[in-house]
Amino acid sequence: MIGNNRHDDDLISDTLKTVFGFQTFRPNQENIIKSILDRQDVFAVMPTGGGKSLCYQLPAKILTGTAVIISPLISLMKDQVDAALENGIPAAFMNSSMTNQELSGVYRRLKENGIKLLYIAPERFVMPHFLETLKTFPISLFAIDEAHCISEWGHDFRPDYLSLSLIPKMFPDVPVSAFTATATQKVQKDIISKLGLRTPFVVRASFNRENLFYQVKSKTKIQIQILEFLKEHQGESGIIYRATRDSVMETADFLVSGGIKALPYHAGLSAVERSKNQEAFNKDEIQVIVATIAFGLGIDKSNVRFVVHADLPKNIEGYYQETGRAGRDGDTANCLLFFSRGDIPKIRYFIDQITDESERTIALEKLNQTVEYAAHNVCRRKHLLGFFGEDFPGDNCGACDICTGSVEQVDVTIDAQIIMSAISRTGQRFGIGHIIDIVTGADTKRVRALKHNEIKTYGAGKHRDKKHWRFLINELLAQDMMRQEGDPYPVLKLTPKGLNVLSGKEEAKALKREETVTRRIGRGDQGRYDEALFEILRSLRKKIAEEHQVPPYVIFSDKTLHEICRHFPVTLPDMRRINGVGDTKLERYGEDFIQKIKMYLDQNPGVIVPEGKPDYSSDPCESCSKTKKKGETVEETYEFFKKGMSIEDIAKLRNLAPSTIASHLEQLIRDGRKIDIDSLVDPAKRKEIEKFFLSREQWALNPIVEHFNGTVSYEEARLVRAWAYHRSST
Numbered sequence: 164m165i166g167n168n169r170h171d172d173d174l175i176s177d178t179l180k181t182v183f184g185f186q187t188f189r190p191n192q193e194n195i196i197k198s199i200l201d202r203q204d205v206f207a208v209m210p211t212g213g214g215k216s217l218c219y220q221l222p223a224k225i226l227t228g229t230a231v232i233i234s235p236l237i238s239l240m241k242d243q244v245d246a247a248l249e250n251g252i253p254a255a256f257m258n259s260s261m262t263n264q265e266l267s268g269v270y271r272r273l274k275e276n277g278i279k280l281l282y283i284a285p286e287r288f289v290m291p292h293f294l295e296t297l298k299t300f301p302i303s304l305f306a307i308d309e310a311h312c313i314s315e316w317g318h319d320f321r322p323d324y325l326s327l328s329l330i331p332k333m334f335p336d337v338p339v340s341a342f343t344a345t346a347t348q349k350v351q352k353d354i355i356s357k358l359g360l361r362t363p364f365v366v367r368a369s370f371n372r373e374n375l376f377y378q379v380k381s382k383t384k385i386q387i388q389i390l391e392f393l394k395e396h397q398g399e400s401g402i403i404y405r406a407t408r409d410s411v412m413e414t415a416d417f418l419v420s421g422g423i424k425a426l427p428y429h430a431g432l433s434a435v436e437r438s439k440n441q442e443a444f445n446k447d448e449i450q451v452i453v454a455t456i457a458f459g460l461g462i463d464k465s466n467v468r469f470v471v472h473a474d475l476p477k478n479i480e481g482y483y484q485e486t487g488r489a490g491r492d493g494d495t496a497n498c499l500l501f502f503s504r505g506d507i508p509k510i511r512y513f514i515d516q517i518t519d520e521s522e523r524t525i526a527l528e529k530l531n532q533t534v535e536y537a538a539h540n541v542c543r544r545k546h547l548l549g550f551f552g553e554d555f556p557g558d559n560c561g562a563c564d565i566c567t568g569s570v571e572q573v574d575v576t577i578d579a580q581i582i583m584s585a586i587s588r589t590g591q592r593f594g595i596g597h598i599i600d601i602v603t604g605a606d607t608k609r610v611r612a613l614k615h616n617e618i619k620t621y622g623a624g625k626h627r628d629k630k631h632w633r634f635l636i637n638e639l640l641a642q643d644m645m646r647q648e649g650d651p652y653p654v655l656k657l658t659p660k661g662l663n664v665l666s667g668k669e670e671a672k673a674l675k676r677e678e679t680v681t682r683r684i685g686r687g688d689q690g691r692y693d694e695a696l697f698e699i700l701r702s703l704r705k706k707i708a709e710e711h712q713v714p715p716y717v718i719f720s721d722k723t724l725h726e727i728c729r730h731f732p733v734t735l736p737d738m739r740r741i742n743g744v745g746d747t748k749l750e751r752y753g754e755d756f757i758q759k760i761k762m763y764l765d766q767n768p769g770v771i772v773p774e775g776k777p778d779y780s781s782d783p784c785e786s787c788s789k790t791k792k793k794g795e796t797v798e799e800t801y802e803f804f805k806k807g808m809s810i811e812d813i814a815k816l817r818n819l820a821p822s823t824i825a826s827h828l829e830q831l832i833r834d835g836r837k838i839d840i841d842s843l844v845d846p847a848k849r850k851e852i853e854k855f856f857l858s859r860e861q862w863a864l865n866p867i868v869e870h871f872n873g874t875v876s877y878e879e880a881r882l883v884r885a886w887a888y889h890r891s892s893t
């Protein structure tokens with residue numbers, strides 16, 4: 164017990180040891196506890212796992228009366244009460260799930276002074292007279308958890324929280340402390356003023372979690388990669404986050420069949436099943452929980468040894484919070500992100516659905532930030548902390564893949580010098596677009612007017628495409644070798660670090676980009692080919708073969724695929740030039756393969772497409788003229804379609820199979836021609852199909868047709884696919 168004197172240091176550290184069983188305080192805990200014991204208000208931003216609960220539980224144990232904790236999560240309340248009871252602290256909660264009888268039980272214990280910690284949901288404070296009732300009991304302190312919920316500026320505003328502002332007014336002598344894991348300076352100010360905290364002791368703890376190892380790996384065969392990761396982490400407990408419910412189910416099944424004890428968790432499961440699975444995870448009955456981001460709030464399992472993100476997160480705030488669930492006990496834990504540019508269009512698709520323009524811009528910016536996190540050669544920790552406005556001191560954190568050198572890096576000094584020289588020679592007065600125009604030797608009006616086609620660097624980088632240079636500039640910006648200045652037309656300026664690179668005193672390094680052709684080259688009969696693309700096309704071939712119930716080699720031989728993977732054909736005439744691609748196969752499968760190749764090239768800007776044409780299997784002019792015919796026949800279909808004819812009618816009229824007409828329309832949609840999809844596929848059905856595609860890793864048709872039990876035809880699936888893909892990629 165503490166009187167009016169200053170706190171008793173021995174009592175505090177004894178309580179820490181005897182009641183909580185800890186030897187030392189975590190950063191900031193002691194100061195916060197002392198402030199509360201001094202009856203001062205507190206505002207604390209501490210990262211997840213930073214040990215916020217102890218900050219109010221320890222003073223609650225020492226002070227006379229009952230500590231009231233306001234917490235929005237009913238599930239967490241129960242866990243906290245259980246944990247307190249385990250430590251021998253009398254605790255209870257009050258929330259809407261309780262019967263009147265249970266509530267009067269709590270009031271009775273309050274009267275008898277038999278509760279040290281009372282957890283209450285915020286909505287109770289909106290009820291009339293609740294605070295007056297509370298006033299009749301001796302209250303030692305108020306602690307408000309998830310305090311950012313009071314701010315509209317935060318990401319989780321809850322109107323009930325506004326009523327908490329009455330607390331300091333009604334309890335002038337009781338200290339009020341507010342805790343949150345996420346608050347920008349703006350939100351912090353807002354919380355303090357909305358709650359009416361009285362000159363609080365303010366703590367902004369470092370968000371750095373020293374025991375977490377951050378790592379990004381390129382995502383290729385994700386489920387196998389996860390399984391391999393788990394084999395290296397046998398006996399360790401962890402969370403695998405996936406972007407969609409379907410992929411959660413798929414991965415969970417896959418892991419179970421691979422001998423891993425895993426359960427799924429997502430909002431589509433029943434409440435009973437969710438809590439059963441969560442419980443099994445908490446109790447270490449299973450090793451892994453595979454979950455959407457619906458999982459996590461209210462989880463305070465301390466021995467989570469890894470958090471794996473199998474898909475690209477939508478924003479860094481969420482990512483950091485999710486990884487924060489690892490290693491709360493302070494032991495080393497792994498945070499691994501599997502990154503593929505192929506995930507970008509999926510998220511973009513959802514962003515495109517946002518109708519509010521500024522909201523959409525923010526979402527896009529956030530997506531960009533996660534891509535930058537994954538793609539650039541900057542200490543992951545520094546990058547993440549920088550995001551929360553914290554400058555990580557030192558150059559090497561010692562606990563991320565970049566700092567420990569476990570990523571492959573490439574020397575980009577020469578390319579960096581090309582960019583920097585263009586910036587420097589034009590007086591550091593131009594923006595990204597123009598600088599790229601200069602190095603790629605673009606013949607624009609502006610370049611000519613400014614005579615920038617006469618400088619030495621003009622066209623010095625025309626061997627690489629614009630994407631490459633844009634990426635490199637982002638890299639150099641991230642590495643602080645250059646910066647952007649000015650608004651709304653920012654120009655590029657070199658920093659001292661950049662000048663060192665330009666003058667050759669320092670090297671510039673970038674991360675080796677995923678799946679570049681150099682690393683993944685295989686050898687076929689005719690020489691080198693792109694192995695990664697080969698794998699993609701091979702699985703496409705397998706799917707088609709299954710659809711048609713023929714062996715894969717009947718579709719295309721390996722030799723043909725190898726050749727495709729050497730020449731990357733992206734138009735029908737180019738595809739027709741490949742050995743083994745005749746007119747029929749071109750018509751049947753050409754578009755499917757081209758689509759994959761285009762996607763692959765989009766996602767792997769580092770791949771260099773050779774200039775040379777493949778050897779012609781037949782007279783090139785003949786094949787050209789034949790493919791031209793195909794173009795004409797597509798146009799013919801388009802003419803009929805514009806007249807309002809259905810697929811069946813056009814097929815009949817032209818004496819072609821409906822599937823052929825559908826494939827024509829598919830091509831037209833992909834080319835961005837005006838096609839009213841609603842006239843082809845019922846809108847409600849289209850939405851369902853589209854949803855299914857987007858929830859999958861692949862754009863294959865088979866699973867769709869299977870999923871809808873024959874109510875969706877291949878043609879319909881094809882058309883919606885083309886439409887959805889076109890929308891998400893533009």
Ligand code: ADP
Nearest residue numbers: 185187188189211212213214215216217465491
């Ligand atoms: P937060 O609410 O900030 O996310 P918690 O209060 O749940 O974090 O604490 C996270 C974990 O750290 C819990 O398992 C808790 O028991 C433990 N913990 C808290 N303080 C200490 C400490 N001083 N020493 C060791 N472990 C601690």
Ligand code: ZN
Nearest residue numbers: 542560563566
């Ligand atoms: Zn680092």
